[in-house]
Amino acid sequence: MSIAYLNGVFLPLEDARVSPLDRGFLFADGIYEVAAVIDGRLVDNASHLARLERSTAAIGITLPLSPDDIQAVQKELVVRNALSEGLVYLQVTRGADVSRDFIAPASLSPTLFLFVQDRPFLDLPAVRTGIAVATMPDLRWKRRDIKSVGLLAQAMAKQAARDAGAQEAWMVEDGFVTEGASSTAFIVIDEGIITRPYSEAVLAGCTASALTALAEESGLRIVRRPFTVAEALDAKEAFITSASTLCQSVVRIDGRNIGDGTPGPIATRLRTLYIDFARSTAV
Template identity: 45%
Template sequence: MSKIAYVNGRYLPQSEASVNIEDRGYQFGDGIYEVVHLHDGRYVDEDLHLARLERSLGEIQLAMPMSRAALSVVLREVAQRNRVREGLLYMQVTRGVARRDHAFPTKPVPPALVVTIRRVPAYPTDVDKWQAACITLPDLRWARRDIKSVNLLPNCLARQKAREQGAIEAILYDEATCMVTEGAATTFWIVDENGAIRTRFLDHVVLPGCTRAALMAELRTLGMAYDEREFSLDEMRRAREAFITSATSFVKPITKIDGNPVGDGKVGPVVRRLFDIFARHVKGDVKNAA
């Protein structure tokens, strides 16, 4: 069966789907995107992802292409037409098609919306097989990293360097302060030397991760403390445990950074518990009901 994409109001085989070469997303990266995990036919944390989409669009003065309710219908239709029950959905909204000019079109044009989906394996069952390695790199991205923009060249370059070194992610840091920001496409956490679960506070420097927010909500429900406080490379290197979160990583243990073990180099007890907590969130939390 051909993969089906939603492109500007039409459901088309992906082999036939296209966008205009003067779409501002192609010309300037003038757009916003979201990635949502579909588990057993249910979009995980859909409300968080659509809220972040709407916020990011507002930050670049771009209207939602349709109401949230209508967009939810499109997301479900794309999954149904592709017969996908376990997958990753990608949606992208750009400022649309206009004559190439850096400033916004003088006459507003309709925003462009593209939605695709692909099958992926279900939530992993073995946390020890889910562990991975990272490298560290200076954070070279633009100043408004809280906006989920399609401008991802620095992220791509960082991920490529990680791959070349046998790692799955690059942990980025501010060169001036040596303070860790986040992963190239993930939120980065540590369990520090005192046992505190920590990740950086939110501002314009990091993306407000939806998986980050969902995990924090679960921790609050369970009465487990966490600390939204930045940490340095040195503190990271002294950490007992480390992990990343995202819609594709869920809770992924990081047991090696820059070739050196994190803690004892094994999946630690805190991350092991968080992995199980988030598995329950993905598979059955009532907040995710369709």
């Protein structure tokens, strides 16, 4: 039986209940984070909690617990669920509002909900074979730097990608790739490892930030600029990063092979570097 956390109480996940008047349900008025767990420890969690603080501050939600207390809850969930490898999901909304008004009362108490997912990701077939990506128009709102629970556009993109035989969607705006539906996008060309700079147009990926730092420390060149779909199709390699995929090679984009159609040496090397980093710094 999976144990969750809701507003100060650890309880069976199946017993967790949130009000239908919660603004997260009615307005998507909330923020979420997902932290990876490897060997029963949280990976790069300080970065996730810092991003949680940035996102909640951006929309004016006050966290009901301090980052240290939230981490204590995360750790307790890992222990109570005997989680060795997987994810800890965290969501905070503005709370329940009986008026269902667009302007929320200042007196609302935020809703804080966490649960775990037992999900192996270190040794999956996709690590050895690579994945396919489908490109599609970016239909999201303009503040993509805020990790909002409003994920309809991403869900639609994921479904369209699956229908096209791909495992991830790359969102495209004005001819340039912004990011994946749930990942940061990278390509490898002669110029270096190319990824979009952080701005309001994209989410600052925690895994991406750690991985680019590791790449630069190992002598690889990171170039932060937008890249086009055409550049991606002609790249030597492509890959994505996220808490749930770490560093994952992309071997096909819109049905066309990237390089020789197998995971490339740079993405493979970066994945190893990141896993070593994750294991040595996890808490």
